[in-house]
Amino acid sequence: MKCSNFIISIFVGAFLLIISCSDDEDSCTETTWYQDSDGDGLGNPEESLSACEQPEGYVADNTDTDEGEEDTDTDGDTGGTPSTGSTPLSAFDEFNTDSVTISFDGDEITIESNGLPNHTSPYWATTEPLYIDRIVGDHSTPGTIRSGSYILTVSNDPKIAATSSATGLGAIGISVTGVPIYNDQERANEPLDLETTTGFDYAGGHNGPGGYHYHVESSDVEANTTLSHDDGELIGILADGFLLYGRREDTTGNYPSDLDVSGGHVGSTQHSDEEEFYHYHIINEFYVGSNIVLFGADLQGTPNTIL
Ligand SMILES: [Zn+2]
Numbered sequence: 001m002k003c004s005n006f007i008i009s010i011f012v013g014a015f016l017l018i019i020s021c022s023d024d025e026d027s028c029t030e031t032t033w034y035q036d037s038d039g040d041g042l043g044n045p046e047e048s049l050s051a052c053e054q055p056e057g058y059v060a061d062n063t064d065t066d067e068g069e070e071d072t073d074t075d076g077d078t079g080g081t082p083s084t085g086s087t088p089l090s091a092f093d094e095f096n097t098d099s100v101t102i103s104f105d106g107d108e109i110t111i112e113s114n115g116l117p118n119h120t121s122p123y124w125a126t127t128e129p130l131y132i133d134r135i136v137g138d139h140s141t142p143g144t145i146r147s148g149s150y151i152l153t154v155s156n157d158p159k160i161a162a163t164s165s166a167t168g169l170g171a172i173g174i175s176v177t178g179v180p181i182y183n184d185q186e187r188a189n190e191p192l193d194l195e196t197t198t199g200f201d202y203a204g205g206h207n208g209p210g211g212y213h214y215h216v217e218s219s220d221v222e223a224n225t226t227l228s229h230d231d232g233e234l235i236g237i238l239a240d241g242f243l244l245y246g247r248r249e250d251t252t253g254n255y256p257s258d259l260d261v262s263g264g265h266v267g268s269t270q271h272s273d274e275e276e277f278y279h280y281h282i283i284n285e286f287y288v289g290s291n292i293v294l295f296g297a298d299l300q301g302t303p304n305t306i307l
């Protein structure tokens, strides 16, 4: 009898021990978890619950300021991409209204130009009021400036693409003067050489089969009253919808130090009222001789066709 009492008490004791052990496991330390419905790792401070283990869709962080707003996923990999900001519309006030028409339609912007610059050049016909004798370089390519047609339609909210795109021959953008922007090649896979650059006028342009166009930054000469030189003025818009600015940051006067391989970064400009958005700068380095190309890299966005 004593023995069986002893065995029972061992069983009861063991049972109580198990109960108390599992009680210990149940009494965990509850912490507060915040809802993260957009999956960016930042929780909504307004939506929380307490639990021992992290519930699905909740995080410990409570600093999400845009919870509920969808992060964009332009590359379709279900991962959100960092916001690149939308294009500040006041930038389009910089375009030469004699040659360029800007139209806004929903979230699309169309830039239409006849390609005629609002500055002097030896490439104008001698009978034109803006004709001047050459002040830089030593020769001109054949032909004179003539009216053309360049039409570029872009999103007002362009995104960085999953892969960058090489540019081709022909217009890769439209400058504020209305003149098309070309890349760093005169012929396919042939970088600009010194011989070609000595044919440029002070605006960094010359004539080609497709008409008058720019390749490089303009010269610092007295006749240059219109174009950006070593400053932060707007140069134009490229085919992917991102704006191209001069070598410096207009707001600080400094050369930006955080540019990507294409000269782009996210920041504010004189047009964006401190809102940050992705834009390019002319990369501050000599390309050939003392020429600084306007844009000789890959486009980081998705290029639209310039018609
Ligand atoms: Zn050219």
Ligand SMILES: [Zn+2]
Pocket (backbone or CB within 6 Å): 245, 249, 256, 265, 267, 268, 269, 279, 281
């Ligand atoms: Zn900038």
